[in-house]
Amino acid sequence: MSEPRNILIVTCHPEAQSLNHALTGHARTTLAALGHRVVESDLYAMRWKAVVDGLDFPAEPQGARLQPGAASRRATDAGRLTPDVAAEQAKLLAADAVILQFPLWWFGLPAMLKGWFDRVFSNGFAYGLTAPGARYSARYGEGRLAGKRALLSVTTGGLAPHFSARGVNGALEDLLFPVTHGTLFYTGMGVLPSFAVHAANRLPDDLFGRACEAYTQRLHGLFGDPVIPYRRQNGGDYDDNLQLLPGVAAGAQGFTAHRG
Amino acid sequence: MSEPRNILIVTCHPEAQSLNHALTGHARTTLAALGHRVVESDLYAMRWKAVVDGLDFPAEPQGARLQPGAASRRATDAGRLTPDVAAEQAKLLAADAVILQFPLWWFGLPAMLKGWFDRVFSNGFAYGLTAPGARYSARYGEGRLAGKRALLSVTTGGLAPHFSARGVNGALEDLLFPVTHGTLFYTGMGVLPSFAVHAANRLPDDLFGRACEAYTQRLHGLFGDPVIPYRRQNGGDYDDNLQLLPGVAAGAQGFTAHRG
Numbered sequence: 001m002s003e004p005r006n007i008l009i010v011t012c013h014p015e016a017q018s019l020n021h022a023l024t025g026h027a028r029t030t031l032a033a034l035g036h037r038v039v040e041s042d043l044y045a046m047r048w049k050a051v052v053d054g055l056d057f058p059a060e061p062q063g064a065r066l067q068p069g070a071a072s073r074r075a076t077d078a079g080r081l082t083p084d085v086a087a088e089q090a091k092l093l094a095a096d097a098v099i100l101q102f103p104l105w106w107f108g109l110p111a112m113l114k115g116w117f118d119r120v121f122s123n124g125f126a127y128g129l130t131a132p133g134a135r136y137s138a139r140y141g142e143g144r145l146a147g148k149r150a151l152l153s154v155t156t157g158g159l160a161p162h163f164s165a166r167g168v169n170g171a172l173e174d175l176l177f178p179v180t181h182g183t184l185f186y187t188g189m190g191v192l193p194s195f196a197v198h199a200a201n202r203l204p205d206d207l208f209g210r211a212c213e214a215y216t217q218r219l220h221g222l223f224g225d226p227v228i229p230y231r232r233q234n235g236g237d238y239d240d241n242l243q244l245l246p247g248v249a250a251g252a253q254g255f256t257a258h259r260g
Numbered sequence: 261m262s263e264p265r266n267i268l269i270v271t272c273h274p275e276a277q278s279l280n281h282a283l284t285g286h287a288r289t290t291l292a293a294l295g296h297r298v299v300e301s302d303l304y305a306m307r308w309k310a311v312v313d314g315l316d317f318p319a320e321p322q323g324a325r326l327q328p329g330a331a332s333r334r335a336t337d338a339g340r341l342t343p344d345v346a347a348e349q350a351k352l353l354a355a356d357a358v359i360l361q362f363p364l365w366w367f368g369l370p371a372m373l374k375g376w377f378d379r380v381f382s383n384g385f386a387y388g389l390t391a392p393g394a395r396y397s398a399r400y401g402e403g404r405l406a407g408k409r410a411l412l413s414v415t416t417g418g419l420a421p422h423f424s425a426r427g428v429n430g431a432l433e434d435l436l437f438p439v440t441h442g443t444l445f446y447t448g449m450g451v452l453p454s455f456a457v458h459a460a461n462r463l464p465d466d467l468f469g470r471a472c473e474a475y476t477q478r479l480h481g482l483f484g485d486p487v488i489p490y491r492r493q494n495g496g497d498y499d500d501n502l503q504l505l506p507g508v509a510a511g512a513q514g515f516t517a518h519r520g
Contacts, residue, residue, distance in 0.1 A: 014313045015326040050310040050371040052276045066275040069461055070418060103328075106377050107442035108368060111310040115371030140428060157329060161501040168400060168493055168502040170437060170515050178435050182367035201329055220268075233428055241421040242428040254514015255430050 005096040005223065007031055008165050010041045012102040012113035019155055019208070024101045026212045027153070030219045039091055043112050049084065056082055069123050076124035088120040095150040098189070098220050102181075103200065104156045107175050117183055119222030128186045136242065139186050141232030146188030149222060152176055153215065155200035163198065172196055173228075177255045181230055190227035192218070229260040263357035265483065267291055270301045271371035272341035274378065276434040279415055279460050279468070286472045287413070290479045303372050309344065310375030316342055328357045329383050336384035350378040351371055357409040357482050358449070360439075364416045367435045377443055386447045393401045396502065399446050401492030406448030409482060412436055413475065415460035423458065432456055433488075441490055452478070489520040 003024045009027055013020035021042075028038050054060065057071040075081045081089070092098065102113050109117070113157075122129065125144055130137040154176070157164065163172040173180070173194060180191045195218045196213045197203065218225070231237040237248045237260070249257035266271065269287055269350070273280035281302075301308075314320070317331040319340045335341045341349070352358065360421050362373050369377070381387065385404055390397040414436070423432040433454060440451045455478045457463065457471045478485070491497040497508045497520075509517035 016312075016327060017325045020326075044311075044313065050375065051304075052365075052370065053304065065277045067278075067461070068274060105312075106374075106381065107438035108374065111371045111375030111378050112313065114366070114368065114374045115310065117366050118371050123367065157412075161503055164503060165503040166509075166517060168498055168518075169442065170518060174434070175438050175442065177430060178367035178438075182429065183368055188282065201327070226413075238428055241419075243421055243424060244426040249426075252513060253516045254434055256513045257426060257427075258430060 003060065004035045004037060005198070006037050006039065006094050007097045007099065007222070008039050008041065008091050008095040009101060010043065010113070011046065012043045012110050014044050014177075018043070018103075019197070019203060020103055022208070023155070023211070023215060024199070025100070025151060026167075026215060026218055027099060030216055031222075038096070041088060041116075043116060048112055048116060049119070049240070050112045052115070055121060056061075056085070058082070067175070072121035073128060076122045081122060085119050085122065089122070089125055092120070092145060093149075094104050095148060096166075097151065098184075099151045099153055099222075101153045102155075104154045104175075104185065105170065109179065113138050117179075121183065121187065135240070136233065139188075139233060140181075141185065141188060141230065143186065143188035148189045149192060149227065150180075150189045151186040151192045151218070151222065152179060152194040153196075153218075154194060155197045157201045158198060160198045163196070166212075174255050180228060180257070181258060185228075185230045191220070191230070192225055192227055231258055231260050243254045264295045264297060266297050266299065266354050267357045267359065267482070268299050268301065268351050268355040269359045269361060270303065270373070270376065272360075272370050272376070274304050276305070278363075279457070279463060280361050280363055281431070282468070283413060283415070283457070283471070283475060286475060287359060287361070287479055290476055291462060291482075299355070301348060301376075303376060306344075308372055309379070310372045312375070312378050316345070316379060318342070329388075333388060334382035336382045337436045341382060345379050345382065349382070349385055350374070352380070352405060352408075355408060357411070358444075359411045359413055359482075361413045362415075364414045364435075366509075367429065369439065381443065382446065390456065393499070396493065399448075399493055400441075401445065401448060401490065401495065403448035404448065405444075408449045409452060409487065410440075410444040410449040411452045411478070411482065412439060412454040413456075413478075414454060415457045417461045418458060420456075420458045423456070434515050440488060441515070441518060445488075445490045451490070452482070452485055452487055491518050491520050 011024045031038050057075050078178050161167050162169045165171050184191045271284045317335050320331050352414050355442050422429045431462050444451045
């Protein structure tokens with residue numbers, strides 16, 4: 001048995017009988033057998049509100065111009081976030097690791113899961129944490145969620161070679177960079193390489209078994225496997241304008257430059 | 261005056277008094293002055309339904325397992341998409357160019373706009389168009405929307421250097437690749453380099469004027485400026501597994517390899 005930890009699994013698929021829910025079920029069983037405590041957010045079952053709007057900020061003056069970032073900051077600081085958002089933040093704070101289970105739709109998050117980030121990762125909670133005298137906020141390797149781990153578990157309708165380094169869709173890890181780097185690492189989390197099941201719409205039963213075996217390995221490595229070595233904003237690789245110093249990743253193109 | 265064309269502007273921001281709506285207003289005026297016909301989708305004003313769920317497919321058997329891709333295909337082929345989706349598809353088909361105006365939230369689309377793509381870009385309309393005998397579907401430079409142009413107009417809360425080629429956030433055009441390449445070019449559209457207004461939360465009035473001037477230039481070039489030279493799936497650069505041939509973009513890393 002490993003040391004017991006708290007794990008949050010966020011699942012986003014409209015069908016309870018989906019492959020995505022089956023993978024979450026497999027993760028639940030596997031992690032429980034390791035002695036971990038699993039908490040879940042099944043977004044469709046929760047009828048998660050996907051969109052940011054004025055209803056998120058009931059303390060704002062009626063009829064005033066809504067500036068979502070500023071309103072989010074006031075609500076966070078005053079403890080006046082809506083109960084659904086506050087509950088998800090509490091789950092995140094209690095978690096040692098977060099798994100996000102979703103189908104890749106148009107090479108990104110389904111709208112409902114994007115809306116989970118848009119609403120739960122509020123200003124003053126997940127961003128905007130600027131220390132007195134600091135030029136930039138604490139982010140990219142620092143922040144409220146530092147020390148936690150994150151794993152994306154995705155299903156795709158495409159074939160694996162199409163998502164390879166030179167595949168027509170672009171490399172899967174680069175397509176997910178706005179989430180792994182721009183959202184999760186942004187808040188301080190250590191992000192594991194993503195786990196993917198491809199050709200998910202035509203997965204025969206024996207391949208589901210194999211996918212579970214591969215996923216089991218990844219779940220066993222949730223706290224021990226190396227995370228993606230994204231460079232820390234304040235780790236000495238970026239200049240005062242937050243551009244990579246000339247000697248760092250010289251000649252590298254694309255997101256690779258931001259991995260050490 | 262240019263030759264009159266049909267232009268669809270899709271705007272996604274919860275506040276009608278927002279910078280995003282002001283930029284859409286500027287585009288409306290500028291394009292009308294050029295003699296173009298502008299049609300708009302103001303997603304928040306329309307209370308656009310962001311999430312894919314069973315309500316999108318009323319013709320599916322009650323209680324049956326929902327497979328969103330397959331259900332989308334049946335609804336598209338049978339002309340049984342919901343009226344809101346069908347109306348957006350009709351606007352797209354009538355448009356010569358599409359402008360998407362949105363704030364960059366967590367380095368991607370706001371949930372509501374992601375949900376516009378998730379629902380409007382249905383199976384049989386935007387993907388899944390496989391000719392008899394073809395190994396792969398017609399996409400990446402071919403498809404139902406071929407010949408049209410697309411432009412992303414984004415506002416960000418960050419600073420321009422942070423979105424530069426070696427900036428800490430990653431290059432803006434790479435962050436948007438899942439939309440520009442994976443969604444718009446996927447359907448056959450020619451995609452212009454994205455237009456961005458940075459530091460949008462602290463934009464003084466004179467900088468709004470300057471942003472409009474820069475945007476005017478881009479709007480004037482909507483049909484004449486060169487598009488991003490993404491490689492066509494069936495243009496001879498990819499092998500049978502849709503990976504770039506060894507001699508193509510040799511040594512290139514990241515999404516750059518998919519630009520000619």
